Amino acid sequence: MKLGVIGTSWISDSFLESAKIVNKFDFVAVASPRMESVEKFQKKYGFKETYTDVSLMAEKSKLDVVYIATPNSFHYEQTKLFLNKKVNVICEKPITLSRSELIDLKETALLNGVFFIEAMRSLHHPNLKKLKEFIVDIKPFRHASFQFMRYSSKYDAYKNGEKPKVFLKEFGGGAVNDLGVYTLTTALYLFGKPLKVTSDSVILDTLVDASTVITLNYGTFLVTCSSSKVSNSYLMNEIQGEKESILLNHVTHLDKIIKVNDEGSCTLLDDRIDHDMQYEIKDFISIIENKDIQMFEEYLTYTLDVLEVIEKTRIK
Amino acid sequence: MKLGVIGTSWISDSFLESAKIVNKFDFVAVASPRMESVEKFQKKYGFKETYTDVSLMAEKSKLDVVYIATPNSFHYEQTKLFLNKKVNVICEKPITLSRSELIDLKETALLNGVFFIEAMRSLHHPNLKKLKEFIVDIKPFRHASFQFMRYSSKYDAYKNGEKPKVFLKEFGGGAVNDLGVYTLTTALYLFGKPLKVTSDSVILDTLVDASTVITLNYGTFLVTCSSSKVSNSYLMNEIQGEKESILLNHVTHLDKIIKVNDEGSCTLLDDRIDHDMQYEIKDFISIIENKDIQMFEEYLTYTLDVLEVIEKTRIK
Numbered sequence: 001m002k003l004g005v006i007g008t009s010w011i012s013d014s015f016l017e018s019a020k021i022v023n024k025f026d027f028v029a030v031a032s033p034r035m036e037s038v039e040k041f042q043k044k045y046g047f048k049e050t051y052t053d054v055s056l057m058a059e060k061s062k063l064d065v066v067y068i069a070t071p072n073s074f075h076y077e078q079t080k081l082f083l084n085k086k087v088n089v090i091c092e093k094p095i096t097l098s099r100s101e102l103i104d105l106k107e108t109a110l111l112n113g114v115f116f117i118e119a120m121r122s123l124h125h126p127n128l129k130k131l132k133e134f135i136v137d138i139k140p141f142r143h144a145s146f147q148f149m150r151y152s153s154k155y156d157a158y159k160n161g162e163k164p165k166v167f168l169k170e171f172g173g174g175a176v177n178d179l180g181v182y183t184l185t186t187a188l189y190l191f192g193k194p195l196k197v198t199s200d201s202v203i204l205d206t207l208v209d210a211s212t213v214i215t216l217n218y219g220t221f222l223v224t225c226s227s228s229k230v231s232n233s234y235l236m237n238e239i240q241g242e243k244e245s246i247l248l249n250h251v252t253h254l255d256k257i258i259k260v261n262d263e264g265s266c267t268l269l270d271d272r273i274d275h276d277m278q279y280e281i282k283d284f285i286s287i288i289e290n291k292d293i294q295m296f297e298e299y300l301t302y303t304l305d306v307l308e309v310i311e312k313t314r315i316k
Numbered sequence: 317m318k319l320g321v322i323g324t325s326w327i328s329d330s331f332l333e334s335a336k337i338v339n340k341f342d343f344v345a346v347a348s349p350r351m352e353s354v355e356k357f358q359k360k361y362g363f364k365e366t367y368t369d370v371s372l373m374a375e376k377s378k379l380d381v382v383y384i385a386t387p388n389s390f391h392y393e394q395t396k397l398f399l400n401k402k403v404n405v406i407c408e409k410p411i412t413l414s415r416s417e418l419i420d421l422k423e424t425a426l427l428n429g430v431f432f433i434e435a436m437r438s439l440h441h442p443n444l445k446k447l448k449e450f451i452v453d454i455k456p457f458r459h460a461s462f463q464f465m466r467y468s469s470k471y472d473a474y475k476n477g478e479k480p481k482v483f484l485k486e487f488g489g490g491a492v493n494d495l496g497v498y499t500l501t502t503a504l505y506l507f508g509k510p511l512k513v514t515s516d517s518v519i520l521d522t523l524v525d526a527s528t529v530i531t532l533n534y535g536t537f538l539v540t541c542s543s544s545k546v547s548n549s550y551l552m553n554e555i556q557g558e559k560e561s562i563l564l565n566h567v568t569h570l571d572k573i574i575k576v577n578d579e580g581s582c583t584l585l586d587d588r589i590d591h592d593m594q595y596e597i598k599d600f601i602s603i604i605e606n607k608d609i610q611m612f613e614e615y616l617t618y619t620l621d622v623l624e625v626i627e628k629t630r631i632k
Binding site: 142143145147149151155196198199200201202210211212213215217219220221222224226228230231232233234235236238240241242243245247260261262 | 458459461463465467471512514515516517518526527528529531533535536537538540542544546547548549550551552554556557558559561563576577578
C-alpha cells in the first residue's frame with residue numbers, strides 16, 4: 001500500500017519503525033511545514049515525494065493510506081480531506097475533539113468507501129486483551145485508578161512565556177486530550193460506558209487543563225482517571241476486586257501486570273513489546289483489506305465513548 | 317488523672333496500651349453495653365468501676381478524662397454529656413458528623429472549663445510534622461493522591477444480610493466517616509482548605525458510602541482522597557511536585573516516606589512507631605494541664621475543615 005505521512009515529530013518516527021516491521025507499505029510521500037524535517041524524513045525512510053503543503057499532497061500524491069500526526073486541532077479537517085480523496089486514514093489521538101466531528105468523519109468514510117482509525121496504540125495492544133482476561137478473576141470490581149501524569153518538556157517553554165501547541169486551546173492541547181485519552185480508553189475497554197462522570201481540572205491561563213481527575217461511576221464501583229502534563233506519577237495503576245487487586249505499570253505500555261492480595265503478589269505478565277504501534281497498523285490493514293465495517297465500527301465506538309466522557313467533563 | 321473508657325473494641329485496647337506508655341492515668345472506670353467485655357477490660361487493665369450504662373457512669377464516676385470509642389452516631393451526645401459533667405473528653409474520629417455539632421461541643425467545653433479532642437492519631441503523629449517539612453522541597457505542588465481503602469471484615473456480614481453498624485447510616489457508618497477522614501485530615505494539614513470540592517460515591521442499600529473519591533481543588537493542583545470499605549488499595553500515597561514526588565506507604569501510620577524522581581529514589585523516613593496513639597494523649601494532656609485554648613482551637617480547626625469538606629460531598 002502506498003503510504004503518506006503528515007508530521008515529522010518523534011511519533012512519526014515510532015510509526016514508521018513499526019510500519020517497517022509490518023512491511024505492507026511503500027513509503028511514498030511525507031509532509032510537514034518545515035522543509036528541513038521533510039528532507040530528513042525522506043532521507044531516513046526513502047519517501048519519493050515531499051510536501052510542505054498538506055493540501056498539495058492530498059491533491060497530487062496517489063496514496064492508499066495516510067498517517068496523520070499533526071497538532072490535535074488539525075486532525076479532523078485533514079482526515080476529512082484525505083477521506084474525500086478516497087485515501088484511508090490512520091490519525092493520532094485524539095482523532096477529533098468532539099463526537100459530532102467523529103460521526104461526520106464516519107459518514108465521510110462510508111460515503112467514499114474508505115476507512116479510518118485512531119492511532120490509539122493501547123487499544124490494539126495484545127496485552128490489553130490479556131489484561132481484560134486477567135481481571136475477570138478478581139470480580140466483582142470495587143474500584144480502579146489509572147494515572148497518566150507526565151511532566152511535559154514543553155511546560156518549561158510554557159513557563160518561559162512561549163506558547164507551545166500542547167498547551168494551547170486552539171490546537172486542542174491539554175492533559176486530557178494528550179494523556180487522559182489513554183486512561184479513559186483503557187477504562188472504557190475494560191468496564192464499558194459509565195453511568196455518571198465527575199471531574200475537576202487545574203486550568204492554565206491558556207485555558208487548557210494542566211491536570212484533570214475524572215471519576216467514572218459504574219454503580220457498584222468508581223474508576224478515577226488522572227492525567228497531568230505538569231507533574232509525574234510514580235504510582236502503578238490499580239484495578240481492585242474485593243480482596244485482590246491487579247496492578248499495571250503503565251496504562252499504555254501494558255508491559256507489566258501483577259496480581260496482589262494480602263498474602264503477596266504474583267506477576268501475570270512481564271512482556272515489553274517494542275514498536276507497539278505495529279498492532280494498530282495491522283488492525284487497520286485488516287479493516288482495509290477485508291472491508292471489515294464491523295471492526296471499523298467497533299474501534300470507533302471506543303473513541304466515541306471516550307469523547308462522550310470528555311465532553312461531559314467540559315459541562316460545568 | 318482519673319480515666320474512664322467507653323467502648324471495649326480493639327481501638328480501646330490500642331488506646332489503653334498507649335495510655336500505659338504515657339503513664340498519666342489511673343484506670344478508674346470502663347463502660348460497654350456488654351458486661352462480659354467490661355469485665356474482660358476490668359481484669360486486663362485494672363479498672364475499679366464497671367458500667368453497662370454510660371449515663372450511670374457519667375453520673376456516678378469521678379473522672380478527669382473520658383475516652384469514647386463507641387459507634388460514630390453516639391460520639392456527639394456522649395461527649396456533650398461528659399463535658400457537661402466537667403470531664404475532659406478524648407473521642408474517636410469522627411467526633412461529630414456535622415460542623416454544627418462540633419461548634420456546639422466547643423461552646424459546651426468552654427462553658428464548663430474543660431477540653432475535648434478528636435482521637436485523630438495521624439494529626440498528632442510526629443512523622444506528620446516531618447512529612448510537612450519534607451514536602452517543602454518538592455514545591456510547587458502539582459498533584460497529590462491519598463487512598464485509604466481497606467476491605468472491612470464487617471462487609472462479609474453485610475453481604476450475609478446482617479446489619480453491621482459500620483455500614484449503617486443511623487450509626488454514622490460508611491467509608492468517608494471511617495477511613496476518608498484520615499485522608500482528608502492529612503490533606504488539610506499539609507495543604508490547607510481547598511477552594512472547591514468534587515466527589516462521587518458508591519452507595520450501599522443502607523445508604524452509606526461503600527467507597528468515595530473526593531477531589532480537592534487548590535487552584536494550581538488537585539488532591540484526590542479515595543476511601544473504601546469494600547476493597548483494598550495496594551498503592552502508596554503520592555504528593556507530586558513538578559519533577560519529584562514524595563511517596564508515603566500509609567496516610568495514618570506515616571512510617572515510610574520516600575522521595576522519587578526520574579533518577580531514582582531515596583528514603584526520607586523509615587520509622588515504625590508502635591502505640592502511636594500516645595501522641596494524641598500527650599497533646600491532650602498538655603492542653604488540659606496548660607489550659608491551652610490556642611492548641612485546643614488549632615486541632616479543632618482541622619476537624620472543622622474536614623467536616624466542611626465532608627458536608628460538601630453530601631450536597632448533590
